[in-house]
Amino acid sequence: MSLAAQAQTPAKPAAAKAAAAKTDTTRQPAKDTTAIIPVKDSVVHMQGGLRVGLDLSRIVTSIYYPYRKEGTAVADVRLNSNLYAAAEIGYTNTPHSDSNYTYKGSGMFISLGIDYNFLKRLYPSEKNMFFGGIRYGFSHLTYEVPTYKINDRYWGNNLTGSIPKTNVNAHWVELVLGLKAEVLKNFFLSWSLHERIMINNVKSDEFTPLVIPGFGSGSKKAVFDMRYTVSYLFPLYKITEHIKLPNDKDKKKKK
Amino acid sequence: MRTLYQILLTCAVLAGMIACENETKVCDQALRADFRVRFQRDSVRRINDTTFLHNVRDTIMPKVSVYAINNGVNMDSLYRRQPQKEIFLPFSPVADSCIFALRVDSTLTPDTLRFKYSRTKKFISAGCGFGTTFTLDTVIATRHTIDSVVINSKVVNSSNDTHLTLFFFNL
16 A cells, blocks of 8 residues: 555655665565474472461361360362372360360360362462362260269259270361462462361260361361461472463464 | 452352351250050950950040059159050150159049169250150069050160050059
8 A cells, every 4th residue: 555655646856765674674574583492391390388377267266166276277288289288187175064064175186188189270370279078087086074963853962973095086087168268479368168077986985076176076076167267378499380382383273 | 350359249248147157055955755655445345245446546635643652652753644556755864764643533442553664875966965765674564554565666765666565454
């Protein structure tokens, strides 16, 4: 179009043409000397490290359940782009006293497992997670009933007694579904739902522990729980991932 | 991400509200397992010299009075001249036997029922505390109005089952 337009314009003076030829170098054809090598894949370095945190929901739990004094620390380590090794460790103290009986219980627990991030990252360094996981939980607890009383209104007798200190081990499997959001750099808030299924039997006719550390109610075979966790990621290493780029053939096929 | 987070947050709050049940505050189970006794009577009808038609059926006794006897002392009445077809007797949680007096009509001589049993302490729930279950061993009854006794169930851990049936004479 521009050439045609130039052709139609009236001829300029020869002196002006010569001056223009001397100064205008941009219109000359550029020589491309670079060679384009097709890239088949790309390397992405993602932040890996140890993430440790505390479960804040146990504070709420201790308000609703005065007999459950619990503390839980959580940690995970990134194994590859989507897989994490996860662990939880905690302590529970269970003091209870009412007109029928007094109870003292305490114990520790640990759960180990993996989390898998299902969230498709928008950018390689994104750390937000929508994850599912599975854990094996183990708890060791000691409990005793220093005094109990059985009232009988008709006979007017009160039977009293005690149950000595008893040690119990509990094992369970735990399924987890949750979200982790990076709200500040390397600082995370997390919600997660937990379904725990007891493997062994800790119930007895004589007595059942009120609370199993890390599991929940001692009278149930399966419990549902949630956690609200704050955690910090200590960036310790990088995880390298090769991302395959679509090659020319794929591009053509898509077109 | 935000939508997912909101969904999970809602689920967690709901789950938390449902899960917030203080087990030590709720007692939704029966603390006492009473011994359940059913009354029956055989109304025999004579067909001929050799044939009798037996018809055993539940019966309502018109004026039932029941009380326990503890060390020879009559205790408070559990039933006082009430029409009953069954009675519930509380076994003593501190003794391995107990005696009850049963009068099914105010004009009749009362019978005594002596129960021997073993006791087992049982944790009922975190809210209820402890209770006692019983296993019946022996029943000894006088036969002023009672014809016979049948033990239906020896284990007394709830009052839902009939543990004993008393058959009365036709008076």
